[in-house]
Amino acid sequence: SLRLLEKDFDNSEVSSFFDHSFANFVTYHGSFWDLSYSAGYIWQVIEGKKLNNNSAQNSEVNSLIFSVGKVLTENISLSASWSDQSLIGKSKNTLINRMYGLNLNYNFN
Numbered sequence: 132s133l134r135l136l137e138k139d140f141d142n143s144e145v146s147s148f149f150d151h152s153f154a155n156f157v158t159y160h161g162s163f164w165d166l167s168y169s170a171g172y173i174w175q176v177i178e179g180k181k182l183n184n185n186s187a188q189n190s191e192v193n194s195l196i197f198s199v200g201k202v203l204t205e206n207i208s209l210s211a212s213w214s215d216q217s218l219i220g221k222s223k224n225t226l227i228n229r230m231y232g233l234n235l236n237y238n239f240n
Contacts, residue, residue, distance in 0.1 A: 146181040164201065171196040193220030206238045
């Protein structure tokens with residue numbers, strides 16, 4: 132949990148609020164093409180806050196994350212990932228996101 136303190140912006144005042152989250156991941160290194168597989172779940176709630184005495188409701192989102200990766204050389208690895216917030220749970224008062232990623236990592240020795 133993270134507590135964000137009240138703040139004034141120009142002529143607007145935002146009240147203090149909490150941001151709670153829980154994450155759980157599992158990774159498996161398989162023998163098929165020497166790939167690593169990961170899956171995860173993230174739950175996040177941002178408590179309602181007040182903006183100039185106007186109240187907002189809590190927002191809640193559930194995310195599933197999947198990835199597969201491979202170490203190509205001692206210095207280079209490649210991975211692909213996918214995240215979706217629409218598959219499980221019921222999101223409330225938030226935008227739903229879906230993300231695809233391709234990562235190439237180089238380790239400078």
